[in-house]
Amino acid sequence: xxxxxxxxxxxxxxxxxxxxxxxxxxxxxxxxxxxxxxxxxxxxxxxxxxxxxxxxxxxxxxxxxxxxxxxxxxxxxxxxxxxxxxxxxxxxxxxxxxxxxxxxxxxxxxxxxxxxxxxxxxxxxxxxxxxxxxxxxxxxxxxxxxxxxxxxxxxxxxxxxxxxxxxxxxxxxxxxxxxxxxxxxxxxxxxxxxxxxxxxxxxxxxxxxxxxxxxxxxxxxxxxxxxxxxxxxxxxxxxxxxxxxxxxxxxxxxxxxxxxxxxxxxxxxxxxxxxxxxxxxxxxxxxxxxxxxxxxxxxxxxxxxxxxxxxxxxxxxxxxxxxxxxxxxxxxxxxxxxxxxxxxxxxxxxxxxxxxxxxxxxxxxxxxxxxxxxxxxxxxxxxx
Numbered sequence: 001x002x003x004x005x006x007x008x009x010x011x012x013x014x015x016x017x018x019x020x021x022x023x024x025x026x027x028x029x030x031x032x033x034x035x036x037x038x039x040x041x042x043x044x045x046x047x048x049x050x051x052x053x054x055x056x057x058x059x060x061x062x063x064x065x066x067x068x069x070x071x072x073x074x075x076x077x078x079x080x081x082x083x084x085x086x087x088x089x090x091x092x093x094x095x096x097x098x099x100x101x102x103x104x105x106x107x108x109x110x111x112x113x114x115x116x117x118x119x120x121x122x123x124x125x126x127x128x129x130x131x132x133x134x135x136x137x138x139x140x141x142x143x144x145x146x147x148x149x150x151x152x153x154x155x156x157x158x159x160x161x162x163x164x165x166x167x168x169x170x171x172x173x174x175x176x177x178x179x180x181x182x183x184x185x186x187x188x189x190x191x192x193x194x195x196x197x198x199x200x201x202x203x204x205x206x207x208x209x210x211x212x213x214x215x216x217x218x219x220x221x222x223x224x225x226x227x228x229x230x231x232x233x234x235x236x237x238x239x240x241x242x243x244x245x246x247x248x249x250x251x252x253x254x255x256x257x258x259x260x261x262x263x264x265x266x267x268x269x270x271x272x273x274x275x276x277x278x279x280x281x282x283x284x285x286x287x288x289x290x291x292x293x294x295x296x297x298x299x300x301x302x303x304x305x306x307x308x309x310x311x312x313x314x315x316x317x318x319x320x321x322x323x324x325x326x327x328x329x330x331x332x333x334x335x336x337x338x339x340x341x342x343x344x345x346x347x348x349x350x351x352x353x354x355x356x357x358x359x360x361x362x363x364x365x366x367x368x369x370x371x372x373x374x375x376x377x378x379x380x381x382x383x384x
Contacts, residue, residue, distance in 0.1 A: 006060070041232050042233060046062045048062065068221040078227055093233070102210065103130075108239070114131045134238060152190070153274075161278070174319075175320040176282075182276055192288055196266060196269065205244060205245045206244060206245060209256075211242065212235075213238045215233070244256055248260045263297075271287075282320045286324075
């Protein structure tokens with residue numbers, strides 16, 4: 001559904017036309033970015049088109065090449081005071097985004113592109129509007145003007161990913177869950193989110209905020225000689241208006257102080273609802289159980305928004321959740337060791353990881369991730 005064809009040769013010709021004196025393209029790399037009505041350090045736009053019927057057969061943006069170097073190349077060698085100064089510089093840089101006010105959740109569009117589309121949108125000014133969310137986790141979901149609609153779209157996005165039949169179930173980790181288990185838990189989750197959305201505290205902590213969705217070291221370019229200076233921030237393609245508490249743990253801004261001071265059990269069911277088929281159902285089920293147990297302490301309206309499971313189901317859930325936690329720990333350790341994203345391809349280290357976890361790993365994790373079959377099921381990278 002998300003595939004868009006592009007005439008790459010035509011795109012290359014257009015880039016050569018924009019680069020006076022250039023005769024050929026030596027190499028290329030996938031980098032993204034946009035720029036409009038902002039003072040943020042974003043590479044300048046050399047050319048763009050939102051016409052899918054152009055000679056390139058796709059919408060496109062051509063930016064100047066970011067100067068400087070990626071932060072991840074500099075970060076390991078930066079002194080402690082430099083890192084602190086860089087964090088302060090980042091705060092000042094992106095504060096402009098968080099200060100903006102919006103009335104809906106979704107992605108930015110030119111107003112003319114949606115005016116006669118039949119899709120739901122929220123005008124911003126004479127040129128721009130908020131329309132359907134372009135993020136992969138909400139794919140094919142329309143604009144969400146209020147929190148109640150937003151919670152429904154989270155569940156709908158998860159339901160849309162469930163396969164009619166799961167031929168790979170026997171290869172998945174035990175915490176993934178069958179099709180029917182996903183349907184049952186998501187039905188309960190919809191009810192829980194409705195209860196939470198009615199709480200004034202949640203409503204206040206969920207104001208729409210525009211923020212960079214993937215602000216890691218590879219997407220920030222800094223000065224070669226002084227890495228405290230931020231030259232450019234790239235990869236804005238999925239930037240959107242989201243729940244403020246989505247970013248409360250990642251960014252210290254006054255607007256996000258309220259959600260940081262609130263009990264995490266009020267937010268966690270939202271975080272796991274749209275991605276159960278990717279992460280496994282156990283994470284969302286665990287948050288629903290914890291929220292149910294904490295219902296009175298959370299000050300919810302006195303009605304338990306979820307039904308606790310029988311004792312034998314809770315015992316099975318506990319075992320599956322422990323394996324899930326061990327798998328996430330493995331994922332984090334591997335991505336840090338390999339300096340890679342968790343969706344990369346590093347199949348050549350699988351054998352050494354298997355040997356390591358069985359001979360030298362944390363004993364509790366070894367008990368949960370034992371044997372090649374289980375390790376293959378929880379391995380975070382593509383295998384052959």
